[in-house]
Amino acid sequence: MRKLLLLLTCFPTMLLGQLSGPTADSVTNGEGAAGLIWLGSPSNANLAIADVEVNDTIVFGIKLTNWLSDTHDITYAHIDVEYNKNAYTYLETTYFAPSDDNPQNSQFEMTGYKMSWNNNYEHYDIWNQWQNGSYAQNADWNNLHPQTQTTGGDLAELDYYVSLSFKVKDAGENHDYTDNIMITMGRIVANLTNGTSKVYNPVYAYEKQDFSYEPLEDIDVQGIIAKLNMGNNVNMTNFKLIPVKKDANGDWVNLISGNNYYLNVPSDGQVDLTSYITSTSEDYGVLWNYGEPGDPNGTNDFKTLYEDILTISDVQLALKELATHGSGAINAGISKFNADVAGGTNGASDDILDDSDTYKLLAHVMGVSELYTDVDGDGDVDDADANNSGVYFFRSTDGNTYTTTTAESFEANGITHQGAVVEVDVDFNNVSSGQTFELYGTWKGDVNLSHSPSVNNGIVNDATSISFAPSFSGRSTVNMFTGVGGAQIDLVEGTLIVEEQGDNVVATISIPESDLSAAQIRLNFDDTRLTFDSVQADSGNTTTNFAKLTENRVNFGSINTMGEAMSDTTYTVTFSKKTEINGVTGLVVLTSTDASDMDAVRVQLNIN
Amino acid sequence: MSYNFQKWYYTILFTLFLACAPDEYDFTVTQWVADELKIDETTGLQFDDNSVYDGAKFNIKTETEGTYTVEILDLARQLVSRNTLKVIEGDNVYTIYTRVLQTGDYTFRFLDDSGKEKQSVKLFVK
Numbered sequence: 150m151r152k153l154l155l156l157l158t159c160f161p162t163m164l165l166g167q168l169s170g171p172t173a174d175s176v177t178n179g180e181g182a183a184g185l186i187w188l189g190s191p192s193n194a195n196l197a198i199a200d201v202e203v204n205d206t207i208v209f210g211i212k213l214t215n216w217l218s219d220t221h222d223i224t225y226a227h228i229d230v231e232y233n234k235n236a237y238t239y240l241e242t243t244y245f246a247p248s249d250d251n252p253q254n255s256q257f258e259m260t261g262y263k264m265s266w267n268n269n270y271e272h273y274d275i276w277n278q279w280q281n282g283s284y285a286q287n288a289d290w291n292n293l294h295p296q297t298q299t300t301g302g303d304l305a306e307l308d309y310y311v312s313l314s315f316k317v318k319d320a321g322e323n324h325d326y327t328d329n330i331m332i333t334m335g336r337i338v339a340n341l342t343n344g345t346s347k348v349y350n351p352v353y354a355y356e357k358q359d360f361s362y363e364p365l366e367d368i369d370v371q372g373i374i375a376k377l378n379m380g381n382n383v384n385m386t387n388f389k390l391i392p393v394k395k396d397a398n399g400d401w402v403n404l405i406s407g408n409n410y411y412l413n414v415p416s417d418g419q420v421d422l423t424s425y426i427t428s429t430s431e432d433y434g435v436l437w438n439y440g441e442p443g444d445p446n447g448t449n450d451f452k453t454l455y456e457d458i459l460t461i462s463d464v465q466l467a468l469k470e471l472a473t474h475g476s477g478a479i480n481a482g483i484s485k486f487n488a489d490v491a492g493g494t495n496g497a498s499d500d501i502l503d504d505s506d507t508y509k510l511l512a513h514v515m516g517v518s519e520l521y522t523d524v525d526g527d528g529d530v531d532d533a534d535a536n537n538s539g540v541y542f543f544r545s546t547d548g549n550t551y552t553t554t555t556a557e558s559f560e561a562n563g564i565t566h567q568g569a570v571v572e573v574d575v576d577f578n579n580v581s582s583g584q585t586f587e588l589y590g591t592w593k594g595d596v597n598l599s600h601s602p603s604v605n606n607g608i609v610n611d612a613t614s615i616s617f618a619p620s621f622s623g624r625s626t627v628n629m630f631t632g633v634g635g636a637q638i639d640l641v642e643g644t645l646i647v648e649e650q651g652d653n654v655v656a657t658i659s660i661p662e663s664d665l666s667a668a669q670i671r672l673n674f675d676d677t678r679l680t681f682d683s684v685q686a687d688s689g690n691t692t693t694n695f696a697k698l699t700e701n702r703v704n705f706g707s708i709n710t711m712g713e714a715m716s717d718t719t720y721t722v723t724f725s726k727k728t729e730i731n732g733v734t735g736l737v738v739l740t741s742t743d744a745s746d747m748d749a750v751r752v753q754l755n756i757n
Numbered sequence: 758m759s760y761n762f763q764k765w766y767y768t769i770l771f772t773l774f775l776a777c778a779p780d781e782y783d784f785t786v787t788q789w790v791a792d793e794l795k796i797d798e799t800t801g802l803q804f805d806d807n808s809v810y811d812g813a814k815f816n817i818k819t820e821t822e823g824t825y826t827v828e829i830l831d832l833a834r835q836l837v838s839r840n841t842l843k844v845i846e847g848d849n850v851y852t853i854y855t856r857v858l859q860t861g862d863y864t865f866r867f868l869d870d871s872g873k874e875k876q877s878v879k880l881f882v883k
Contacts, residue, residue, distance in 0.1 A: 646839050646840065647840035
């Protein structure tokens with residue numbers, strides 16, 4: 150994965166079109182100039198050069214510059230432009246001198262000739278090339294000679310005195326597109342009031358003299374969409390999409406060069422890739438990445454999300470199903486896939502749901518041990534640990550099935566938060582309708598699919614043994630602060646109060662007696678002003694309590710694995726003041742809750 | 758005057774001075790309140806800015822001593838935090854800490870000892 154990321158980061162692949170010319174310092178002694186300016190296409194003046202395809206029509210203007218404008222008006226211009234006829238077909242010329250100035254426009258085209266430069270002069274010194282250069286026979290090149298003569302006004306005051314349009318052609322695989330449209334020679338004159346004239350010398354091809362661009366293929370497909378489906382509790386805008394394509398070695402490389410090689414993802418998870426599909430012969434794909442690639446806070450952001458994904462109700466559901474069906478008896482289904490988190494090497498799964506899985510799920514929630522696997526043993530879990538399926542958390546399928554076989558092959562995304570490449574196999578014959586390349590994402594440990602797409606949403610989840618894993622009822626999800634999404638059938642109301650007590654700040658959370666078998670609460674606290682001390686709970690003798698501190702987040706709760714309901718429970722979370730404080734408003738906030746009833750069904754735990 | 762006489766003289770004089778002093782002084786302790794937090798009425802709530810930032814101040818002005826409860830509700834009016842504050846008669850300036858609040862609009866509800874809402878204001882937390 151690291152090699153892939155390196156390649157993706159360092160391999161610019163886009164060939165961009167360009168207009169070029171001499172620098173300003175090179176033309177400081179000039180009296181006049183003529184330069185190419187990009188006018189897009191007849192139907193779209195804003196067409197970017199980089200988007201030009203074969204069979205497009207493109208338009209250039211010739212802009213004159215009059216450095217003698219204080220004393221002279223340009224009334225005559227004759228600028229030669231050559232073009233490679235294998236790459237372009239000349240279409241037409243339009244002149245823009247106003248009729249009040251009585252313009253006399255004329256043009257001729259020399260076919261089968263190419264500029265023969267006089268190298269005693271700079272190529273951009275087009276008045277001296279006019280006098281000393283020549284044209285030589287060359288069947289691949291033509292040149293145009295647009296000329297305007299007026300009786301008044303200054304042609305340099307026009308945005309461009311003439312425009313030339315060309316149809317873009319495919320010149321073949323080995324064609325050199327460099328300077329395929331170019332200003333070669335030029336003559337500029339100002340008529341003087343005494344009946345004489347001033348011939349400009351020197352005249353430069355400035356600012357842009359030439360145009361080099363390899364056009365894109367003529368691709369008329371529309372609406373090429375990459376889409377990620379994930380539960381409503383996941384904020385899709387936190388994802389980034391990396392368009393990729395295969396290089397000559399068959400390796401996936403970034404489609405977009407530079408540091409910003411990824412695209413933002415809107416809330417509906419759909420990203421339009423149409424403008425990036427530029428060749429029928431390339432292999433395209435996308436990578437879904439949770440967070441901004443390379444973001445140093447990415448791992449922490451991901452872990453914060455993961456605290457919402459794998460919660461106590463996931464554990465309770467896995468425990469219940471294991472108790473109901475017995476070790477190893479459960480097969481298929483995304484829930485089982487997500488619950489199977491142990492048994493393999495380096496934290497990988499083994500395709501069997503048994504005690505080792507439920508223990509590991511519970512241990513993660515309780516803070517005994519993490520699901521994150523420190524593969525390289527360096528004491529932390531980071532990108533370097535990602536080359537092992539055991540640390541992969543973001544799992545995806547092709548949208549057809551969540552079977553373990555499919556999942557195994559697509560299993561990816563660990564602490565790097567990045568999915569496997571999803572190939573974008575465009576049907577280039579389909580030019581009438583859009584094409585969407587969907588991915589369904591789920592998470593290791595998300596047994597109740599609170600942060601995964603509903604299985605009734607076009608995904609086969611046959612032989613699901615975990616009875617209430619999917620949100621079959623289709624109930625809508627609820628706000629993140631209440632902590633639950635997917636299927637919920639009950640509601641329990643608790644309370645929270647934060648108080649200052651001497652040197653301490655104490656948060657007290659009370660949950661009334663109900664049929665809850667598990668509850669989990671997460672508080673975030675201002676760790677610049679408080680230090681976490683402890684959590685105390687009085688949830689009954691047969692209930693196991695837990696508390697886990699990660700950064701400035703305290704996850705705590707209770708689980709009863711004896712089939713009994715929790716009693717009226719009060720959690721007392723104690724913090725010490727690190728500094729003087731003036732009140733406690735905002736120092737401790739509730740960020741999520743989760744609960745499960747005695748049937749292992751997720752319950753909405755509201756804290757009021 | 759001898760030293761002995763002076764000693765007794767000043768001791769008696771000081772004792773008489775203390776005996777004649779009033780039993781108690783009325784010290785009026787008033788909290789300094791920045792202009793932007795001042796409230797003209799006898800009761801009210803005033804924040805020091807239109808937005809709430811970490812370390813922002815607010816002033817609760819009351820006529821009675823007691824304990825107020827402050828609730829912070831998110832856009833969906835779900836409880837994010839609830840805490841108590843001791844208040845005395847007059848101005849009570851407190852700080853809001855926002856480092857662990859996500860940027861967004863929040864409703865700050867102020868309830869008195871009996872749980873009755875005294876003030877409620879929706880503000881943007883930076």
